[in-house]
Amino acid sequence: MGGVSTPHVLLGLLAGGSRHGYDLKRAHDERLPRARPLAFGQVYATLGRLQRDGLVTAAGQDRAAGPDRTAYALTGQGRATLDEWLSTVEPPMPYVASTLFTKVVVALLVADVDRARSYLTAQRAAHSARLRELTRVKADPAATLSDVVAADFAIAHLDADLRWLRATLDRVADWHREVHP
Amino acid sequence: MTQLQARGVVRAYGPTPALRGVTLDVAEGEIVAVTGPSGCGKSTLLHCLAGILRPDVGEVTWRGHRIDTWSEAARSRLRRTEFGVLFQFGQLVAELTAAENVSLPLLLAGTGRREARTAALTWLERFGVADLADVRPGEMSGGQQQRCATARALVTEPRVLFADEPTGALDTLTGEQVLTQLVRLAREQHTSVVLVTHEPRIAAYADREIVLRDGLVDHTGLGLDVPLAGGAR
Ligand SMILES: Nc1ncnc2c1ncn2[C@@H]1O[C@H](COP(=O)(O)OP(=O)(O)OP(=O)(O)O)[C@@H](O)[C@H]1O
Ligand SMILES: [Mg+2]
Numbered sequence: 001m002g003g004v005s006t007p008h009v010l011l012g013l014l015a016g017g018s019r020h021g022y023d024l025k026r027a028h029d030e031r032l033p034r035a036r037p038l039a040f041g042q043v044y045a046t047l048g049r050l051q052r053d054g055l056v057t058a059a060g061q062d063r064a065a066g067p068d069r070t071a072y073a074l075t076g077q078g079r080a081t082l083d084e085w086l087s088t089v090e091p092p093m094p095y096v097a098s099t100l101f102t103k104v105v106v107a108l109l110v111a112d113v114d115r116a117r118s119y120l121t122a123q124r125a126a127h128s129a130r131l132r133e134l135t136r137v138k139a140d141p142a143a144t145l146s147d148v149v150a151a152d153f154a155i156a157h158l159d160a161d162l163r164w165l166r167a168t169l170d171r172v173a174d175w176h177r178e179v180h181p
Numbered sequence: 182m183t184q185l186q187a188r189g190v191v192r193a194y195g196p197t198p199a200l201r202g203v204t205l206d207v208a209e210g211e212i213v214a215v216t217g218p219s220g221c222g223k224s225t226l227l228h229c230l231a232g233i234l235r236p237d238v239g240e241v242t243w244r245g246h247r248i249d250t251w252s253e254a255a256r257s258r259l260r261r262t263e264f265g266v267l268f269q270f271g272q273l274v275a276e277l278t279a280a281e282n283v284s285l286p287l288l289l290a291g292t293g294r295r296e297a298r299t300a301a302l303t304w305l306e307r308f309g310v311a312d313l314a315d316v317r318p319g320e321m322s323g324g325q326q327q328r329c330a331t332a333r334a335l336v337t338e339p340r341v342l343f344a345d346e347p348t349g350a351l352d353t354l355t356g357e358q359v360l361t362q363l364v365r366l367a368r369e370q371h372t373s374v375v376l377v378t379h380e381p382r383i384a385a386y387a388d389r390e391i392v393l394r395d396g397l398v399d400h401t402g403l404g405l406d407v408p409l410a411g412g413a414r
Contacts (some may be wrong), residue, residue, distance in 0.1 A: 039207070086278075121401050127381075128381065128384075128385070128390065131381060131382065131385040132385045132387075134385075135382070135385040135386055139361050139364065140363070155382055155385070156382075158381070158382075159380070159381045159382040161383065162381035166381075170218075
């Protein structure tokens with residue numbers, strides 16, 4: 001899965017009008033409720049880079065008072081960068097590489113079937129526990145649509161991983177024979 | 182309190198073994214998912230627990246009473262009064278309207294006609310299909326039929342609901358809506374649920390998951406006895 005593009009998220013949040021750094025952090029955490037919360041330092045560092053590249057500009061008057069008193073606004077160039085990002089389709093799984101998959105491959109290379117199987121089994125338990133946790137988040141009557149949509153994204157991926165884990169557990173012995181003929 | 186218990190349940194169909202010694206407990210109000218590959222014995226287990234099939238060997242007890250030795254009539258009465266059953270394809274009675282289908286278990290249990298209809302309408306409402314009360318299954322979508330069937334399975338406020346792939350024929354979103362509502366109502370009335378499914382995301386609605394493999398409970402890897410990387414979460 002692609003990483004989170006914090007600069008683009010910030011540009012998107014500024015599309016509705018200028019905002020202070022603190023406000024941006026709050027809006028980020030609210031819109032992306034299941035993402036890792038943004039640190040203030042990261043917000044200001046990113047805003048600094050966006051400003052350097054001409055994608056945002058300091059719109060507030062209090063510039064000398066420090067970054068937390070500064071309001072930032074999207075520039076024309078920032079808007080163009082945002083539009084381009086939004087109209088680019090993400091390459092679907094260009095590489096089959098995830099720690100989950102890679103760890104099973106390495107386990108098969110360096111150890112026996114049982115080692116790979118016990119990793120798969122433990123990972124399956126961890127995935128199931130997380131899936132149950134997110135299902136509870138979603139089924140909570142107080143959940144907002146933002147919560148539900150975010151939980152659903154993770155649920156769909158965990159569900160897919162669990163199917164793969166299950167199928168691989170059934171095939172791991174054959175796979176090991178192929179790796180160590 | 183333990184609601185249902187299976188002890189060393191063995192069941193074969195002629196020469197084909199389906200269950201080879203299954204032991205499990207279901208507590209009051211507990212939602213237990215039964216998962217495992219096709220042919221592993223999930224439906225057979227559900228039928229044995231619900232008193233539809235009798236085990237060849239082993240015991241099934243219901244609130245401390247051994248039911249597998251009961252007569253068919255006694256087990257059938259238990260199913261009507263204490264259990265609710267829901268299958269993949271709702272299996273509504275084609276000749277009856279939605280309200281009549283949902284009333285049926287109450288009428289069989291001796292409830293009066295008017296009272297049964299009122300309860301049926303309440304339960305159809307809970308599953309968002311009150312407007313279909315006078316419609317027959319043939320004129321409903323699969324999702325609408327399954328909502329009616331779920332209402333019918335819960336209308337007697339059973340102590341245990343047995344559901345075999347209840348969302349198997351529905352698209353993801355519809356299946357989730359039906360299941361979310363089913364789980365919510367089951368929890369409200371402390372109904373235990375035995376939920377057979379092959380979908381991880383459906384099993385995740387349960388409190389606990391039992392994996393069957395070749396007619397036996399697979400005990401590997403159900404708990405988490407290894408550390409999570411970085412202590413995350
Ligand atoms: N009525 C029957 N007559 C003969 N064999 C049967 C009958 N019902 C089930 N079996 C066999 O018993 C075994 C267990 O079947 P069961 O239906 O319990 O599996 P299951 O886990 O529910 O499968 P699925 O996920 O495909 O529904 C299988 O080998 C099946 O072929
Ligand atoms: Mg089955």
